[in-house]
Amino acid sequence: MSEIIRVEHLKYVYNPGMPDATTALDDVSFSVEEGDFVGIIGSTGSGKSTLISHFNGINRPTSGRVLVDGKDLWAPGADLRSFRFLVGLVMQYPEYQLFEETCARDIAYGPRNMGLDEAEIQRRVKEAAAFVGLSDELLEKSPFELSGGQKRRVAIAGVMAMQPRVLVLDEPAAGLDPEGRDTILGQIKAYHEKTGITVLLVSHSMEDIAKYANRVLVLHKAGIAMYDTVENVFARAQELLELGLSVPQVTQIFLKLRKMGLDIPTDVYTIPYAVKTIKKALAAKQAKGVE
Amino acid sequence: MLKDITIGQYYPGRSVIHRCDPRLKLIATIAYIVVLFVAANPLGIGLSLLLLAVLYRVAKIPGKLILRSLKPIVPIVIFTAVLNLFFVTGEGEPLVHFWVFNIYAEGVRYAILLAVRVCALIAGTSLLTYTTSPIVLTDAIENLLRPLNKVHFPVHELAMMMTIALRFIPTLIEETEKIMNAQKARGAMLDTGKFTQRIKALVPILIPLFISAFRRADELAMAMECRCYHGGEGRTRLKQLRFTATDGRCALVLALALAVIVSTRFFVPGLV
Incomplete structure (x- = not known):
């Protein structure tokens, strides 16, 4: 596997030179392998949204470099727009960017900007709509007639239709009911598995990250606190709690059990794995009893 | 690019000017604009600029911000200045003459004066919005229009x-x-x-x-x-506007300064 995104000593300051200047990111360095599903977490104001708008050149680093597919976004002569098609960014509450008369035309906006021919555009619209479960009937409706969750799926399809190599989503499930959450995140996961593209998912919910990602980037106070596989990050559950982040409920139970003196691992973050660990612990206990 | 818009852009600070009664600031700004037009002579305009520089200094507003507030009006200033340059006719020989255009010394002077005056006008009103938060400012307007x-x-x-x-x-x-x-x-x-x-x-x-x-x-x-908003009838305010002794002293100093600038009109030949 090769590196698709590389960030080197990235620093970003809002309103430089003004009395309200704030450093949103300070000396951030990391890289993402192609095909990974990276969850990005951090408390409010830790720089998550600022960080992800660097990957397609919406934000320009105050200092440091951002490389996508080995190329510096801000190198002299670099074509920023080509990076926007390479890294698809779904912003927070993306349903507010819808503008066309029909959903199909709105989804086609990105591919059309890429200069594709009409047949290819239509093919991509159909494909992206299928990924997020939009029926043909819905595609012909005005986006303003749809429910919140449907609108959001149209907006996500609009970015998927550009067939980027990296899909970045900023809180795609924010403000949706639990069912809408699971639908959207499940569709993104299925999309990731089917196409094999790299996905970066910003989320507040540890449960979501644990369920869908294979690597986790923890941001804290404008810097990286942890960047590791999901197992390794949740094994440091205590530290996560100290950073003011929550850990999945099942991890919390295991932390408490461990505090009560049970000899069990703390890197448990999904229910099936928890069941397995408990069974193993029980078997070990029985074996001890037999002796 | 949108961030360059400075309308209503408040630059927080604790200077005397920031804390001044907004009604005084509003009236003073209007008075300043009037003075810019009444004292239309080089000395008057020069003194007006000096006064503005002093006020910006007291308010501790960085010079960079003045330039930023002037940036959007540069095309208008250049346009009007050029128009004046070509169309103001004076007595005596034109300085430059080509095709149908004549540029007179008066035209040059008038164009410069106009450009400087418009810039001072914008910088002056910007000082008001830099040092007064929009909410306080509308409070003052409401109070003055009562x-x-x-x-x-x-x-x-x-x-x-x-x-x-x-x-x-x-x-x-x-x-x-x-x-x-x-x-x-x-x-x-x-x-x-x-x-x-x-x-x-x-x-x-x-x-x-x-x-x-x-x-x-x-x-x-x-x-x-x-929250039961029903218009202005019987509505009270959390922050009452108060005209303090400091405000009085500020008003006095400003009035004196503006009076001096206006008086230049009587012993320096004007241009208009």
């Missing part, structure tokens, strides 16, 4: 509309930037292409912006009604 209530002029409603409009300028700018970024992420080309293409490229920005502005207005109206 006598008009007698003739059934809806002073409070007007002030409330201004407050809301000013309050939502930054919000809408932020919103616009968000939408622009979202469409840029989908490959929108906003700053390249032919004029007609650029206009077309604005549609994906304007439609979501309008929709969100209407939604916001709706939500705000609902929130205001939920």
Whole structure:
């Protein structure tokens, strides 16, 4: 596997030179392998949204470099727009960017900007709509007639239709009911598995990250606190709690059990794995009893 | 690019000018504009600029901000200056003569004076908005216009509309930037292409912006009604405007300075 995104000593300051200047990111360095599903977490104001708008050149680093597919976004002569098609960014509450008369035309906006021919555009619209479960009937409706969750799926399809190599989503499930959450995140996961593209998912919910990602980037106070596989990050559950982040409920139970003196691992973050660990612990206990 | 808009851009500080009664600042700004036109001679304009420089210094506003507030009006200033340069005719021989154009010494002087005066005007009003938060400013306007209530002029409603409009300028700018970024992420080309293409490229920005502005207005109206807003009748304020002794001294100093500038009119030959 090769590196698709590389960030080197990235620093970003809002309103430089003004009395309200704030450093949103300070000396951030990391890289993402192609095909990974990276969850990005951090408390409010830790720089998550600022960080992800660097990957397609919406934000320009105050200092440091951002490389996508080995190329510096801000190198002299670099074509920023080509990076926007390479890294698809779904912003927070993306349903507010819808503008066309029909959903199909709105989804086609990105591919059309890429200069594709009409047949290819239509093919991509159909494909992206299928990924997020939009029926043909819905595609012909005005986006303003749809429910919140449907609108959001149209907006996500609009970015998927550009067939980027990296899909970045900023809180795609924010403000949706639990069912809408699971639908959207499940569709993104299925999309990731089917196409094999790299996905970066910003989320507040540890449960979501644990369920869908294979690597986790923890941001804290404008810097990286942890960047590791999901197992390794949740094994440091205590530290996560100290950073003011929550850990999945099942991890919390295991932390408490461990505090009560049970000899069990703390890197448990999904229910099936928890069941397995408990069974193993029980078997070990029985074996001890037999002796 | 949108961040360069300085209307209602408050630059927080603790200077005397920041803490001054907003009514005084408002009146002083209007007086300053009048003086700029009354004292239309080189000495008067020079002294006006000096006064402005001193005030900016006292308010501790960086010079960079003055330049930023002047940037948007540069084309207008150049346009009017050039017009004056060519069309003001004076006595005596023209300085330059070609084809149908004659440039007279008067024209040059008038063009420079006009340019400097417009810049001073903008810088002067910018000082008001830099040192006064929009909410306080509309409070002052409402207070000063109160006598008009007698003739059934809806002073409070007007002030409330201004407050809301000013309050939502930054919000809408932020919103616009968000939408622009979202469409840029989908490959929108906003700053390249032919004029007609650029206009077309604005549609994906304007439609979501309008929709969100209407939604916001709706939500705000609902929130205001939920808190029993019913107009200005019998409404009291959390922060009362008070004219303090310091304000009095400031008023005196300013009045003296402006009077001196006006007096130059009587012993320096004017240009108009």
